[in-house]
Amino acid sequence: MQGLNYILGKTRRWQVNELIEECGAVGQALSPPVAAASMYRATLPLDAKQVASFHENGFVVHPAISTASEAARLHCLLDRLLKSKAGIREGTQFDMLNGDDLRAPGSSVQICDPENFEPRLRHTLFGTNALAIAKQLLGPRAQPIFSHAIFKPAHYGAPTPWHQDDAFHADFEYPQISLWMPLQNVTATNGCMQFIPGSHRGELLAHRCYNNDPHANALECFAELDLSNAVACPLLAGGCTIHTGRTLHYAGGNETNAGRWAYILAFYLPPRRRRVHAVPWLELTRTAKMARRRAWLRRGGFLVHWWRTEFSNRLRRALVG
Numbered sequence: 211m212q213g214l215n216y217i218l219g220k221t222r223r224w225q226v227n228e229l230i231e232e233c234g235a236v237g238q239a240l241s242p243p244v245a246a247a248s249m250y251r252a253t254l255p256l257d258a259k260q261v262a263s264f265h266e267n268g269f270v271v272h273p274a275i276s277t278a279s280e281a282a283r284l285h286c287l288l289d290r291l292l293k294s295k296a297g298i299r300e301g302t303q304f305d306m307l308n309g310d311d312l313r314a315p316g317s318s319v320q321i322c323d324p325e326n327f328e329p330r331l332r333h334t335l336f337g338t339n340a341l342a343i344a345k346q347l348l349g350p351r352a353q354p355i356f357s358h359a360i361f362k363p364a365h366y367g368a369p370t371p372w373h374q375d376d377a378f379h380a381d382f383e384y385p386q387i388s389l390w391m392p393l394q395n396v397t398a399t400n401g402c403m404q405f406i407p408g409s410h411r412g413e414l415l416a417h418r419c420y421n422n423d424p425h426a427n428a429l430e431c432f433a434e435l436d437l438s439n440a441v442a443c444p445l446l447a448g449g450c451t452i453h454t455g456r457t458l459h460y461a462g463g464n465e466t467n468a469g470r471w472a473y474i475l476a477f478y479l480p481p482r483r484r485r486v487h488a489v490p491w492l493e494l495t496r497t498a499k500m501a502r503r504r505a506w507l508r509r510g511g512f513l514v515h516w517w518r519t520e521f522s523n524r525l526r527r528a529l530v531g
């Protein structure tokens with residue numbers, strides 16, 4: 211931490227303290243990344259039938275990528291991050307649907323890259339198996355690109371609208387897959403994932419901000435969809451669904467008495483050529499979390515961001531060999 215203070219020597223003391231408080235995990239993040247890679251062995255790749263089903267439908271269900279006990283441990287860690295509002299000030303914790311009104315109780319709260327705030331999330335069987343599966347599906351150059359966790363509170367957790375993840379890529383076009391693991395059992399009543407089989411073979415469809423509100427963080431597909439063959443995927447804690455960036459998907463609201471957590475790891479193949487999507491809907495987005503992020507970066511967060519990027523590049527190199 212002294213090193214960080216030294217680097218920030220020209221920054222006012224309160225800013226340093228604020229940064230350290232916001233990024234408490236930076237010091238711990240200095241622990242050698244290789245430890246994360248060696249702690250677990252991949253145990254559960256997909257069988258040939260599952261791989262074929264993934265390519266045919268654009269998604270596949272894996273009943274046990276991790277264990278119920280690991281899911282319970284991750285549930286506790288993420289509960290703590292939610293309670294401590296980790297990432298709020300830097301714009302990486304926000305509500306996806308309510309216009310990010312911090313005074314209103316979130317109906318679908320997202321924490322991006324939660325490992326930045328809780329390094330124990332880097333050491334998981336889920337992560338190890340997810341990387342092995344990503345390499346199986348995308349090839350040996352597959353790399354982690356980001357992670358996020360989504361919390362839907364008991365009774366009023368809101369549905370995640372139908373969308374394609376590719377609609378969020380403003381910069382490059384690249385093949386991406388997401389592994390979505392529920393941290394408790396999920397069914398259609400507390401927000402399991404639902405997919406439209408074969409939709410990954412189509413184009414990127416028109417999207418817009420949720421409810422056409424430029425302050426909402428979520429996107430919704432704005433094309434006419436045939437939902438008659440949508441498939442809901444109930445799962446036990448520690449199972450997972452895997453989908454491509456183009457597959458249309460949705461998760462229902464949470465009508466049950468207990469909160470719903472999902473932890474999602476996304477992988478991609480780095481793009482060889484720059485192929486920019488036409489994503490006019492992203493240009494219209496004006497969210498509160500974007501403003502918080504800009505302010506945080508200006509206050510010196512850019513140094514933390516730089517360090518994390520360096521660190522995660524090292525981690526990536528260690529993981530992919």
Ligand SMILES: O=C(O)CCC(=O)C(=O)O
Nearest residue numbers: 360370388390461472474
């Ligand atoms: O968990 C959810 O509510 C939706 C997750 C999702 O859309 C995704 O992982 O791409």
